Amino acid sequence: TIVSGGDDGTVRLWSRSGQPIANPFIGHQGVVFSVALSGNGQTIVSGGNDGTVRLWSRSGEALGTPFTGHQGGVWSVALSGDGQTIVSGGIDGTVWLWSRSGEALGTPFTGHQGAVNSVALSGNGQTIVSGGDDGTVRLWSRSGQPIANPFIGHQRVVFSVALSGNGQTIVSGGNDGTVRLWSRSGEALGTPFTGHQGWVWSVALSGDGQTIVSGGEDSTVRLWEGSPQGWLRGACEQLREHSVLRDPDSSFEPAVAWRARRVCEREVWGVGK
Template identity: 60%
Template sequence: DGQTIVSGGRDGTVRLWNLQGQTLAEPLRGHQGDVNSVAISADGQTIVSGGRDGTVRLWNLQGQTLAEPLRGHERPVSSVAISADGQTIVSGGNDRTVRLWNLQGQTLAEPLRGHENYVNSVAISADGQTIVSGGLDGTVRLWNLQGQTLAEPLRGHENYVNSVAISADGQMIVSGGGDGTVRLWNLQGQTLAEPLRGHENYVYSVAISADGQTIVSGGLDGTVRLWNLQGQTLAEPLRGHEGYVSSVAISADGQMIVSGGGDGTVRLWRGGWRAWLQVCCDRLRYHPIFTNPQTEEAKAACEVCRKYFWSKEEDKSGD
């Protein structure tokens, strides 16, 4: 619902935040080392984390563990994902495997093997039927829940694949790699556009909006970038992190982007003119210029905010 942000870091904690940047619970502690990846279920009730200690852990919003740590990976867990129905957890690790679990911590299939090196990233389709993985071997791979491959490995990146995402309809895959490109694929492994170029170095993370129209990427150059499906940029690069951007996510309505970086911060960015206008109107709602507009410009600005955001009751109180 776009109200809760989850982050994991090298301090070994998982943290929950609201949109005002306030913490929602005590830091979730349990991992013995870096937390490499986090995910949250569609209903917002289950948080998944994977860490350097080789475990996958499940938490509720109060920071309580929901099961014993999921153990099976023989090396650090690099990436986790959870299905839309919250019933299937996917993890990928430095042991070159992709693993499937239920909420009780039981494995759902034999480990998925095929990558010739570390698995850097995993994703699962909304219907829970397609799993995507990207690895240090430079390939993107597709699997079903039985661990069978659905296509030949997707090859194109000239370096390792750091991040993968899959569209809500399960028909498009996005990958970001060490070659500085973002790439789009269909389920048959065909490219859907020319590689998206703009990052000046490694692309560390990619995400795709729920409507499948906006792609977000973050990289070593410290920028967050937005693209359409034709590979055109949708805005100037988002700058603010004082180091690399390690992770990006996008809200279900496509209006807010979240990024986490090497500077230890989580940052929120709003997209679209309505989102920016709402920020302005919210901040100026009780400003003297708006509560008692004296100029035509101020009156016109009030009317814009009333038209789009302020309720009739608020209008009356502000007249």
């Protein structure tokens, strides 16, 4: 099941073959910026330029009344795996957590300087991640308490964030053209993924945190390996023809170079196993 939202103010549900499921969901006044689907495909959430968050059944029936609280457009929404918790972020710089009934769970999460462009929620609904115009990625507990300091690395705006199923790995994309992987403590996992020519609009992460997909202003979709093994493979391949590995004795620190070569041979190239 696929869900989409658009400039025409509608939310639409589709089968894998591209056939519409039910009529368009009508209720938002203006653009629908973000949509999400529960794990079982039975509940849909949407956020729009009218400042509301809306919950829908598969048939397009509105589940309760619109969730109101944001001052301005809702840029991003996400739904926990069980469909019981909704998170939203908006142009007002706040992150909100909601129950299915539309009740705000605590007070809005504040800290971003400028719009919150993207939010994501761990499978169990206990961890929230957000990215914004201030160039930071922020991790929050369910109660709205920051988990670690803001993650700083992107140059300018963060457009998209995602979380692995267990909430341990975070990925982000921004207008500096990079995709970045982070630990829960805000530590950068490896070097930024570069390749996009222009802004990275959207990122997603597989449940196990091993595979990242990104889409950008350059009209390309790119797939990346997110595991430490992936970073090691990439580093070794870049160094394969470098003198530091071809002739470790010639390097500035030969002992370190020899160890690096042995790691690449053993862990990546399958030599000496």
